[in-house]
Amino acid sequence: DAGVTQSPTHLIKTRGQQVTLRCSPKSGHDTVSWYQQALGQGPQFIFQYYEEEERQRGNFPDRFSGHQFPNYSSELNVNALLLGDSALYLCASSLKGGNTIYFGEGSWLTVV
Amino acid sequence: QKEVEQNSGPLSVPEGAIASLNCTYSDRGSQSFFWYRQYSGKSPELIMFIYSNGDKEDGRFTAQLNKASQYVSLLIRDSQPSDSATYLCAVNSISGTYKYIFGTGTRLKVLA
Numbered sequence: 001d002a003g004v005t006q007s008p009t010h011l012i013k014t015r016g017q018q019v020t021l022r023c024s025p026k027s028g029h030d031t032v033s034w035y036q037q038a039l040g041q042g043p044q045f046i047f048q049y050y051e052e053e054e055r056q057r058g059n060f061p062d063r064f065s066g067h068q069f070p071n072y073s074s075e076l077n078v079n080a081l082l083l084g085d086s087a088l089y090l091c092a093s094s095l096k097g098g099n100t101i102y103f104g105e106g107s108w109l110t111v112v
Numbered sequence: 113q114k115e116v117e118q119n120s121g122p123l124s125v126p127e128g129a130i131a132s133l134n135c136t137y138s139d140r141g142s143q144s145f146f147w148y149r150q151y152s153g154k155s156p157e158l159i160m161f162i163y164s165n166g167d168k169e170d171g172r173f174t175a176q177l178n179k180a181s182q183y184v185s186l187l188i189r190d191s192q193p194s195d196s197a198t199y200l201c202a203v204n205s206i207s208g209t210y211k212y213i214f215g216t217g218t219r220l221k222v223l224a
Contacts, residue, residue: 042214056210106155
């Protein structure tokens with residue numbers, strides 16, 4: 001049973017650049033959420049996608065955008081990167097109406 | 113007041129002892145409660161969830177929920193060095209929202 005997969009696992013970007021992170025949900029899941037986890041903090045909700053639409057959004061600026069594809073996979077895009085965007089970006093999948101989310105291994109983003 | 117609060121620790125317990133991890137939350141409308149374990153440099157892994165007041169046991173783990181006191185805890189019996197990790201408490205708030213709110217986590221150290 002394939003779990004949640006994310007790519008890339010690590011990447012380094014320069015301030016002002018743009019980044020795209022990718023996620024494939026757990027087999028059978030149709031809902032994808034993205035979280036940001038800064039060092040020493042708990043994960044913070046960015047947004048959730050279902051049926052290719054953003055269903056709910058957390059307190060993140062418009063520089064953070066996403067997309068969900070018909071096969072339920074998802075992308076997180078961050079524009080105009082800031083040093084403070086350095087964090088572990090976690091994708092989590094779940095079933096519509098299901099209340100339990102399962103995380104992927106995450107993408108470590110360092111902005112220099 | 114933070115929405116989900118946890119003592120950051122570290123909580124140190126000897127091998128074989130019971131580790132008790134605590135979490136309080138501010139939103140009385142919260143309905144679902146989750147415990148995740150996160151090893152250093154890794155993504156959070158779901159341990160268990162609880163929805164109703166009382167205790168829920170799963171192997172060496174017991175989750176306890178008291179909605180009147182807005183308090184949820186995790187007991188780990190017969191603690192092992194491999195249990196050393198950060199434990200994150202997460203709350204899914206008012207029905208109809210899809211985001212989890214996480215605490216900052218409690219770092220547990222089990223001493224051999």
